[in-house]
Amino acid sequence: MNFDLQSILAALALVGVGVGLSIYQRVKLEKDILIGTVRTFVQLIAIGYALNIIFDLDHILLILLTVMVMVVIGGYTAGRRADLFFSGFSISTLSIGLGTFSTLGFMLLLGIINIDPKYVIPLGGMMVGNSMNASALALERLDSEVRGKRALVEQRLALGATCSLAIEDSFRKTVKAAMIPILNVMKVIGLVQLPGAMTGMILAGASPLSAVIIQIIVMYMLVSSVTISAVLTTVLARSRYFTKDHQIVEVAI
Known part of the structure; x- marks a missing residue:
């Protein structure tokens, strides 16, 4: 298995399914889904770098x-x-x-x-x-x-x-x-x-x-x-x- 940036982008397409369903059914959750998606990426990348430093120290x-x-x-x-x-x-x-x-x-x-x-x-x-x-x-x-x-x-x-x-x-x-x-x-x-x-x-x-x-x-x-x-x-x-x-x-x- 290969996990890299391309894999993340591919998985991002799955989020699009959730956004699409929200728009189609007029649930109005697309904004929350998109914000959650961005926060997930930023927070996990940040904690990944932070843990690298903590593990080294x-x-x-x-x-x-x-x-x-x-x-x-x-x-x-x-x-x-x-x-x-x-x-x-x-x-x-x-x-x-x-x-x-x-x-x-x-x-x-x-x-x-x-x-x-x-x-x-x-x-x-x-x-x-x-x-x-x-x-x-x-x-x-x-x-x-x-x-x-x-x-x-x-x-x-x-x-x-x-x-x-x-x-x-x-x-x-x-x-x-x-x-x-x-x-x-x-x-x-x-x-x-x-x-x-x-x-x-x-x-x-x-x-x-x-x-x-x-x-x-x-x-x-x-x-x-x-x-x-x-x-x-x-x-x-x-x-x-x-x-x-x-x-x-x-x-x-």
């Missing part, structure tokens, strides 16, 4: 800084995705960061992966991306739950329940909703979907069995980071809807 602080930048960008993206009365940036950033770094730290401590940019940065990026989606879903779902069940929540609070007990069922539903994407992937992985890490290794010439082993490890890491991020996001966001006296914040409704 191979310094632990630079590696950690790169992952931290990913976490901050992921937190910003997740925080602004939901229309909330409070800023979700700090909540998402903390949740994504803890989920990512705790999982990476555990694997580094066991010696399963090394402090090497070619391992830490790609794995960190995958965990940040999945945790970002989970955090965004958690923020949106919890807000919807609290707003939709205001009367029930207030009734429970009036009967003496704490804020945690008042939205206990909403808490569970929120975490479950945030976990749906990663759980769905786990159900069909290897059957209808070959994940990115495994596909990349096979394209690079690795044996399928070696690629499978690494992909299993990656999936378990993703489950860990996503679960931590989803739960922590929900816990931290929950407190924003209530006062210290266990009353609903009026602006939240």
Whole structure:
């Protein structure tokens, strides 16, 4: 297989199919598709050159800084995705960061992966991306739950329940909703979907069995980071809807 600039231009024709369908069906997504196409090219080319420099320097602080930048960008993206009365940036950033770094730290401590940019940065990026989606879903779902069940929540609070007990069922539903994407992937992985890490290794010439082993490890890491991020996001966001006296914040409704 030959991957070069000509290959990219050939693949670009496939984007034209999406643009054509959007115009034909009057969906009005052609602008978003074109902007996304340009951003994909520019951002990936830029990160490619940046990673070349980082890989050559191979310094632990630079590696950690790169992952931290990913976490901050992921937190910003997740925080602004939901229309909330409070800023979700700090909540998402903390949740994504803890989920990512705790999982990476555990694997580094066991010696399963090394402090090497070619391992830490790609794995960190995958965990940040999945945790970002989970955090965004958690923020949106919890807000919807609290707003939709205001009367029930207030009734429970009036009967003496704490804020945690008042939205206990909403808490569970929120975490479950945030976990749906990663759980769905786990159900069909290897059957209808070959994940990115495994596909990349096979394209690079690795044996399928070696690629499978690494992909299993990656999936378990993703489950860990996503679960931590989803739960922590929900816990931290929950407190924003209530006062210290266990009353609903009026602006939240």
